[in-house]
Amino acid sequence: MTPETLAEKVLSATRAAFADLGLDATALPTETAVERPRNPEHGDYASTIALQVAKKVGTNPRALAQGIxxxxxxxxxxxxxxxxxxxxxxxxxxxxxxxxxxEQIVAAGTAYGYNESMKGAHVNLEFVSANPTGPVHAGGTRWAAVGDALARVMRASGAKVASEYYFNDAGSQVDRFANSLLARAKGEPTPEDGYGGGYVDEIAAEVLTRHPDALESDDPQEVFRTAGVELMFEQIKTTLADFGTHFDVYFNEKELHDKGELDAALERLSKLGHVFEADGATWLRTTEFGDDKDRVLKKSDGSWTYFAADCAYYLDKRERGFDKLVLMLGADHHGYVGRMQAISRAYGDEPGTLEILIGQMVNLLRDGKPVRMSKRMGTVVTLNDIVEAIGVDATRYALTRYSADSSIDLDIDLWTKHGNDNPVYYVQYAHARISGVLRNATELGIDKGDTYDASLLSHPRENDLLKALAEFPAVVASAAELREPHRIARYAEDLAGAYHRFYNDCRVLPYPGEALTETGRARLWLVDATRVVLANALGLLGVSAPERM
RNA sequence: GCGCCAGUAGCUCAGCUGGAUAGAGCACCGGACUUCUAAUCCGACGGUCGCAGGUUCGAAUCCUGCCUGGCGCGCCA
Incomplete structure (x- = not known):
């Protein structure tokens, strides 16, 4: 029996008890859940429903509990x-x-964990979205891992999700980037407001390789801008792909400008009566929708602000049919929340249409000391640096196992030197151990058969493991609904621990010279089910489930 | 000044949509390998859940105030 099924039984039992006791059934919740108590003396599952509803109907909770x-x-x-x-x-x-x-888990296979808590939702999930002026840095790496995991978790909860990356390729930052490339190509020092770092030299050299006459062209700056941004795009896309983060859409800001969508957005907002002129500029009255100050759409010199592009981009997404727009931003951009929400409200969308998730910063430590980072100096730690140091699996896991609300201090030396301390190995090792058992079973010619006697799985360790396995769909659902993929990682550790303890106390395969017992056969089903769930959980995080370690 | 996030064991962090004796990993101490992978397990140690009030059968969890730390408050992007 699954916890979900049991919860339904609890609810119907409560309904029946209400009828017996002549209580007002309208006080009952429409759904309830059972908990997995830590203390084994508290049974396999616990319900607090009697406590929750007794007060509403003015009855004694213990008496109601007895009735239930x-x-x-x-x-x-x-x-x-x-x-x-x-x-x-x-x-x-x-x-x-x-x-x-x-048996149910083995039958469901990769589909186990799938739930319909977000069924019907059509979600656009935007994350990373770094400027194409440099490689993906440490913060972006976190969103690449967390955002991708969230996309997977939401899909596993029935939502239709498009993951999206927005390239700000139309702003002045790109011009500075182009200037820096051009300067380096000429052998000149990096401009005062430019970008430093070895990658600038590399890109500049690559531009020259592809366009040998770039410096002699009519507009060298434009050649370097176009080619440089293109190369940066390629590099970022490759980096993310190698990291296992897939985007359904790479959206270019330039496209909004080229299609005239900024004008269209402005016109629409004007018609809705939220635009005004002041000091020679065109403004959106965002304060009407909770922002702390109004925002400029078009500057007094006639050029667009970045914010105007945000408006157009928002509208573009909505017109592509998404009913839920989720945007992941770093804490250094949380000041955008007010104006972004104002855009949504100005267009007349319901609260909650736009959902902005703020993730705290990633601090890198080396020898226990913070690594000073500067984009200009080119001392930024990149996604590739981190992956090179600790690997894709460890990086993704290290960045997804913490709540996005907490800042992460990632000690490069610690993750490099003490790789075995990494919880990802604990989880992966459980999967590798299982694979070993199943491999050995095959070698011994043992087959778990079509069915087994479930009543033989009565050892406390088996019971704990079964309860952990049964919890998975609810964990996936809550991770999706709360937008907290770290719950998957924590769950995986919990499950791995339950398996390691089971493995320690419960022999599965027969000892040499002995035959497989019925208990052993039932345990093979349990082991196989655990393999399925560990693989599914790691899969949601984009972390591999190795068969050998 | 205003806003967002955090403050839980020596360290890094879970738990927070109110539930029972607050958990895990690491570190430290003591055990378990003739046995399916010891990258594991078992035990011990370790807490004014930042502080002070409030809400109630019950608060780490909700509310208020305060303290500390991080981040942010442009006609920059």
């Missing part, structure tokens, strides 16, 4: 129900009901 327990006791698969404390319901499943989940 009486109903639950007769449910098939429930071995016992205890009432504890102020009215907790502690439910114990019989081993057969608990053990049946292994």
């Amino acid at each position: 327990a009486d109903q639950l006791a007769s449910v098939d698969g429930v071995a016992g129900v205890d009432i504890a404390g102020p009215g907790f319901l502690n439910i114990t499943l019989d081993a057969a009901a608990a053990g049946a989940i292994a």
Whole structure:
């Protein structure tokens, strides 16, 4: 029996108890959940429903709990129900009901964990979106890992998701980048407001390779701008692809300008009455929608602001049919939230249409000291640097196992030197151990058969493992709904721990000279189910599930 | 000054949509390899959940104020 099924049984038992006691059934929630108690004395699952609703109907929680327990006791698969404390319901499943989940998981395979908590949502998820003026840096690396994991988690929850990367290729930063390239190509020092770092020299050299006469052309700056940005695009895309982060759409800001979408956006906002002229500039009255100051769309010199492009881009996304726009930004951009939300409201969208997720910064430490980073000096730590130091799996895992609300201190030396301390190995090792068992089983000619006696999975370690496995779909659903993919990593560690403990206490394969027992066969199902879930969980994080380590 | 995030074991962090005795990894100490991978497991140690109030059967979790740290408050992008 799955926790979801049990929760439904609890709810219907509560409904029945209400009827028996003559209570007002409208006080009941439409759904409930059961918890997995830490203390084994509290049963396999616990419900607090009696505590939650007793007050509403003015009845004694313990008495209500008793009524629910009486109903639950007769449910098939429930071995016992205890009432504890102020009215907790502690439910114990019989081993057969608990053990049946292994078969369901194996049957579902890669689909296990899929749920429909976001069914029907059409989501545009934008993340990374760094300027094409340099390689993806440490912060961008975090979003590349977290955003990609979130996209996978939402898809696993039934949402239709397009992951998107926005290239700001139309702004003055790109001009500075072009100036820097040109200067370096001529052998001149980097301009005062330019970009430094070895990659600038490399790009400049590559531009010259592709366009040998670039410096002699009519407009060298333009040649370097176009070719340089193009090369930077390629490099960023390759880097992200190698990192396992896929984007469905790479969107160029330039496209908005070329198609006249900024004018269209301005016109639309004007018609809606949210635009005004002041000091020679054109403004959007964002303060009407909660922003702390109004924002300029078109400067007094007639040029567009970056914000105007944001408006056009927002509208573009909406017109592409997305009903939910999720935008991941670094904490250094959280000041944008107010104006971005104002755009959404100015166009008349409901609150919640645009959802902005703010992720805190990644600090890099070397020898326990912060690495000073400067874009101008070119001392930025890039995605490639981190991957080179600790590998793709460790990087993705290290960046996705923490809440995005927390800043990360990533100690390069620690992750390099003490690789074994990395929790990703703990999880991957569990998967490798399982693969080993299954490999050995094959070599021994052992087949787990078409079915097994689930009641034989009665060891406490087996019980714990089964409960952990059963939790996965709910974890995926909550990770999607809360936009918190780190829950998947934490769950994977929890599951890996349950497996390691099981493995330690429960022999699966027969010892030499002995035959496979029925218990061993049931355990093979359990092991295979664990393999499926670990692989699925790691898959949601974009981390590999190795068969050998 | 205003806003966002954080403050939980020596360290790094989970837990926060109110639930039972607050958890994990690392570090340190002591155990378990003739046995499916010891990259594992078991035990011990370790806490005024930043501080002070409030809400209630119950608060790390919700509310208010304060303290500390990070980030941000352009007709820059």
